[in-house]
Amino acid sequence: MATHDIRVTVNGTAYDAQVESRLLLVHLLRDQLRLTGTHIGCDTTHCGACTVLLDGQPVKSCTVLAVQADGRQISTVEGLEKDGKLHPLQEGFWEKHGLQCGYCTPGMLMTTCALLTRSKNPSEAEIREAISGNLCRCTGYNNIVKAVQFAAERLGKEA
Amino acid sequence: MIPASFDYHAPGTLPEALALLSKYGDDAKVLSGGQSLLPLLKLRLGQTGHLIDIGRIPGLEYIREEGDFLRIGGRTRESALESSDLVRTRYPILHDTAKVIADPLVRNMATVGGNLAHGDPGNDHPATMLALGAQVVATGPKGERVIPIEQFFLGLFRTALRPDEVLTEIQIPVPPARSGGAYLKLERKVGDYATAAAAAQVTLGSGGTVERAGLALTNVGPTPIKAADAEKFLAGKRPDAATLGEAGQRAAKAASPSADRRGSVEYKREMARVLATRALRLAVERAGGR
Structure with a gap:
């Protein structure tokens, strides 16, 4: 059984880990690093619940090997809140009721976090396109779109 | 779901990757973006002894017109194709294709070379490349060979790529005016x-x-x-x-x-x-x- 010594930086903290070749990134995060904010949904590259940022790009962490992330930067939902203050996106999901059961939320937050990094004031169409790889079965998406618009406005005011 | 056990290699150069492929032959698979291969391994529809990850080899991601061809590096991400101004303005068929492949998250990992080399008739680039009259460059231990795309797809999940070759470039003839x-x-x-x-x-x-x-x-x-x-x-x-x-x-x-x-x-x-x-x-x- 092949193992590899890797180092990943998650939310700014470097972690050393020994991983099997076949270990998936989402299992490294949840089971070895105990960062359980990232959810496993469909486990078949469809639902996007496991979305994390890999070097700033949102990817499905059930479809990336942990060893592929060696030496790279990962951002997860745990890194959004800073010093007890919610990220504007998290506030937006709170204020606009962007979730019900919450299962898709970590993935939605990471995908839209990357969106707002590259596009300060995205149109509704851009938001819907960006989250088209993240499934939500509760909200019908409307409140998620409103939550992202709320965050874009809030971030614009802060800038 | 967890794939069956395999060994993983991350060569830093193309010659190293080719040496590994020659060594392991049929018991190795090239890992590019992994968005088709990893689900297949997870579902245990496929199995391999060795994954050769080409993700750390420099110089395999580019989109440029050079000579008579648009040249796309084999590991170019679908997201790069989708956001390329050159592609959007000069090759709208490719832009159309990139933006309907899977979803935006998958496109951040998925690669153009992988989309072709997987040999899945459900993938989107093969038809596009057939319409464009493209050719692909396969690099093996003896060097490069150029394969016209109409000779590339041999059957379900079967292509003209040999087990010791990597699809390194896609070449699309620069379209004439009109x-x-x-x-x-x-x-x-x-x-x-x-x-x-x-x-x-x-x-x-x-x-x-x-x-x-x-x-x-x-x-x-x-x-x-x-x-x-x-x-x-x-x-x-x-x-x-x-x-x-x-x-x-x-x-x-x-x-x-x-x-x-x-x-x-x-x-x-x-x-x-x-x-x-x-x-x-x-x-x-x-x-x-x-």
């Missing part, structure tokens, strides 16, 4: 494979007749399908509605779909006809033929 292309895909939802899809690339002559037409279909047969009869029919003709409609009919005849949850054989063949006709119409429009 060329246009389009890719139209019918999908049940974002992320699904096509129920049917059609790729059309047209070059118009000075008199407004069709000088060259490339037409191909996605997911309506065991391999991507080049609609050669329709292409021949179009050559030299004025691309009016009746002619494009007849070409669509001929393309549908070349399809050999099988029934599944996406539809019956008849439905898929009919969708192939409709999409081929519409893709041709849009390609002609983009070529400047109104």
